[in-house]
Amino acid sequence: MMFNTLIRRWINRDPIRYQSLQADLTSIRSGVTLEHYIGRTVQVAILGGLGFAALAYAITSVLIFSADRTGILHFYNVFNIPFPRDLDFTSPAFLAIRIIIALIAFFWGAFIIQALAFRYPGLQKGNRATKINMTLHNAVAYMYAMRKGGAQLIPIFRSLSENASIYGEVALEFRQVVRDADFFGYDVITSLRHLRETTPSEKLKQFLEDMTSVIESGGDLVNFLSGRVRLYQEEARFEQKQFLQFLSLVAESYVTLFVAGPLFLIIIMVVMGMMGGVAILQMTAVVYLVFPIGSAVFILLIDIISLKSETVERFVRAKWLHEYSDVQVYHREGEEPFFARLVKYDRVRNVREFLRHPFAAFQKNYTLTLFITIPIAIMYIVALVLVVPQYSDIELYIDIVDDHILIALLIVLVPYAFFYEMWRRNIQGMEALIPEFLDRMAGINQVGLTIAQAIGIMVNTNLGLLSYEIKRIKRDIDWGASFSDALIRFEDRIRTPLIARTVTLITKASQMSGSIGDVLAIAASDAKMSELLKRERLSDMFIYTAIIYLAFVVFVFVVAIISNNFIPILGNVEAGGIPQGTPISGVSGESIKAILRLMFHSVVLQALLSGLIAGQMGEGSLKAGVKHSCIMLVIALVIFNIFI
Template identity: 50%
Template sequence: MITSRIVTWLVYKNPKKYGDIHNDLIGIRSGKTLEQFLNQALMVGFLTGLIFGIIGVITGYALFSLNFGLKPELYNVLNISFDPETGNLPIIILIQILLGTVLTIIGAIVGYWTYIMIPALTKKGRETKITIGLPNAVSYMYAMRKGGAEIITILRSISEMSAIYGEVSYEFRQAVRDADFFGYDIINALKRLSETTPSSKLRDFLQDLISTVESGGNLSDFLKDRVMNLQEEVKFEQKEFLQFLGLVAEIYVTIFIAGPLFLIVILVVMGMMGSSAILELSLIGYAILPIGATIFILMIDTISIKDENVVTYVRAKWLNQYSDVRISASGNEEHLFSALAKFEKLQPVKQWLSNPLQGFIQRPELTFIFSVPAAVIYASYFFLTIPIGTLEDTINYLDDQVMIALLIALIPFAFFYTRWNQIVRSIEAMIPDFLDRMAGINEVGITLTQSIAVISRANMGVLGYEIKKIHRDIEWGANFSDALIRFEHRIKTGLIARTVTLITKAATMSNSIASLLRIAANDARISENLKRDRFSEMFIYTAIVYLSFFVFIFVIGVITTQFLTVLAEQSKSGLAMAGPLANLGSTSLITMDRLLYHICLIQGLCSGLVAGLMGESSIKAGVKHSCILIIGALIAFNFMF
């Protein structure tokens, strides 16, 4: 009841802003009303405020009641008179209340407005995905229209292919729903969709499509021209995206590689070697670096132009044309059926045992079945054989072994994923040439099935092996569409899934699809150029990440071996030390060395993942970079410093 009144008051005070939020909710297809969403936002704000308030109360108590070795001037900015031995309970309680209240208000505001921003951010992400996927969807619409399909049939077909066309399919699904269940004709359904879609490109396309249909224009020519225009626009958007990605890479290198190194040097030079320095360096290594890398990974993943996850479905049809025909039962056939069932169960296992590496290449995640237990066994052995000593000695003994165990788990996956990625990249690089050849052969009157036979004899690199498989399937009785679908199931990528879907749909309607094949080839070429441009543009930033990391290691190594060690020896020898480095002897050199070493390892893990995501649009590709950087840190600190 109270929240409803608050919501009403908020909307009344700022109708334009909350009207935009309502439009954002419609644009992301959330299925929530504005009142429901604002109630949830208020609840989130209340919970975050409560959490922040509890943290504030605990922090206020800890600062004045516990001895962390912190200097009073670090937190007692108001210069309150306080006796830490006798205590001053009213002041402590007052500070706890004030700090808790301030953090409660801050937490509530941050939680509420963060939740309020989610629809706008989600809408922006959907807009990008719709804009990128629109040329592929329009190509599919052109293929169906060229075969004579009506507009409602085209929209219904594309709305059922969300695994291939992603957010575009979800948008067209709205128009199909309005036409099927809410009594709209297709024109009004498209008009309604144009008013609610978050993508301006889709809105313009729908308005032009409606004008073409209402005026009786040639829909096939319109779709063909629009595909060409959209593909050209995608090229420009890709260039803008790469420029923005380069800016993000520079920000990451500056803030989370050069920045921590600068802070570490400053801390050492200023002589903050007491517990406060340990605390601040621990925050840098164990909190700031992982959290910062996670934020950048999420941000890059959100803005990245990448293929939708391909989910394939196999639709089996059971034919009962002869279900009423009597069949004479033959004796002694049960063992044949049981043998066939046993063969079908054992065949995948035998096939994998005959070439286990091929199974790992096609599904790199299967390596974890063996690598993770091996890593656990390796780590368990060292955990069970820990020598008796101090906590610092135990950490010094175990940290290397934990990182080696992590490498045992990750290196096989990184190797096979990289190998599979190379194979897929080689196949996708030949797809445009393959489609162009099919179009050229189809233009002279040769059928699609015959064109596969002709191309199978040509030199098509890695793709040639798959084309020969397609030709063999056709020779053994499969039709053209089924052979291509099996090829799609073997190489599960977005580009191949879109291409196969486009060709098979067009092939079911016409055997002369040369112009469509040209469009598909151009689309594949654009996708391939994006990947190649991204790899080449981001290669320099990946190299900068590597160079910065090794400079990071070098500076840390110099600090630990040439600076801290000398100062510690002087402190132990009793030499007088004054100034900011006078407190060096109070801090364990082993603890500082371990902390800086851990910072390097965490930096290597995080930087590798970010480098892979920037360069190859996949965090999986960053595993190999992380392994290389971690190995570099292990070698440097164990054999060089």
């Protein structure tokens, strides 16, 4: 209680200072008050500062202990400060130095954590604004479909907010309008103005301002929404171009820093080996720490700035319909074995279907491959450990084992990448045909036929992979399902954001009106725009995917030359046979083995991480990068086992 009072007084002392933080917390819909956030930040900063202080104290103690053991101070005396030769490192003066350094680390650590915590809501605000801007045209199309059917604004906003799993952050924004109207009794105008003041998106803010003006002036809201859909579709294309320009900068930075950079450092450290300092520890840090951590930072950066596909979820509620509750069920003797056989059949049906058509199951759900390949890889590694002798030379043991560990990794990744690509190509083939399907549906509906009748006509058309799904929709309708239920089942089978938005838009429009030709035309335009944006990203980022491949090939080539032609020379140099004044010295055989191992592992890590980054930049998914990683890993394995 006293802590909260102190935090409140601290804020009240200078409230203007925290206005932007308060606005950011509201914009990201954090659900916490300013006092609570600052209080939690202070607590985390204190704990983090204590951690920094303990680390600094421990490092200082280790350095002083090392100096006490060797009698050498391990730093360069820049200012030529006179130090006595025999220092007592256990004296109270050195204890005070350690405490002072720990205090400095505490304050710096606490300050850095507090600054990052205060900046975090602003970063999240910008991230939410980007997501809102990229999906605003989808939400406006949904509002247009409902408004054209005669729905009022609050029911429109409520229906949109209920589909937040499909429309993402923009649906969560309009949930604030519904909350203000339901719980605080605000009218539509007041609720929209309140959302305009708190939303992080400038585009949504302008849209709300224009919508408020149209409502107050009594204008045609249907025409307004129709015009805004087309306008925002064009703006979404422009915003993606800006995003791709920034992504190209990230790609160039990655190639420079974490492909050419590690290669440059490795060359320098090998040259240092010729000069007498093998620099094994430095190479280990570069290979196992600098490159993986830097690549992980780039992956996280791309993930933050990218607009990821929202998870498609539908909450299905099963309901037992007692249409024939008054009909008495008679249990006849002797039928129990038949019912038992039915229960048994239901249990083994899925397993039997999987065993009969395993590839079809993998195409539908590529993650099923992991349930088979991971146990196989584990058994392979266990067999490897049992078969390979326990050599006393650890470098020899690692040299034998690491190739097989890489093979076990490929056993897991190759089937996953293969079936993921098959699944992705099927989905992309269907999504590419969605605009044509919607255009034809719109044309049929505009001549006076219902949507169900239009589906019956579309069965006879050739739409590639989509034709089979259209036939299934028609079959569901023939068997008594409504048009909306048949489309929802189609969405549940495919589960992609584009199809989920299209199905949601069509089902809601068909519930509002039977004539939805204009809505279908807008949905077709939206699907065309989504496909166009996807193709533009693939074409624009293909060059950077190729650059990553070329950089990897150069990396492998240089490492192979160093490992095959340069490093063995160091092992053949005898220190005693070199004239005085020559800077080259010999390197032990153990160091040569360690350097070669580090070279191979650097190529393996380069292949694995560069492939993932290529997939994330080119296709927007780490899963798409698994195939690139597999290709690069195979190249590394072949080159180091055949040519080196």
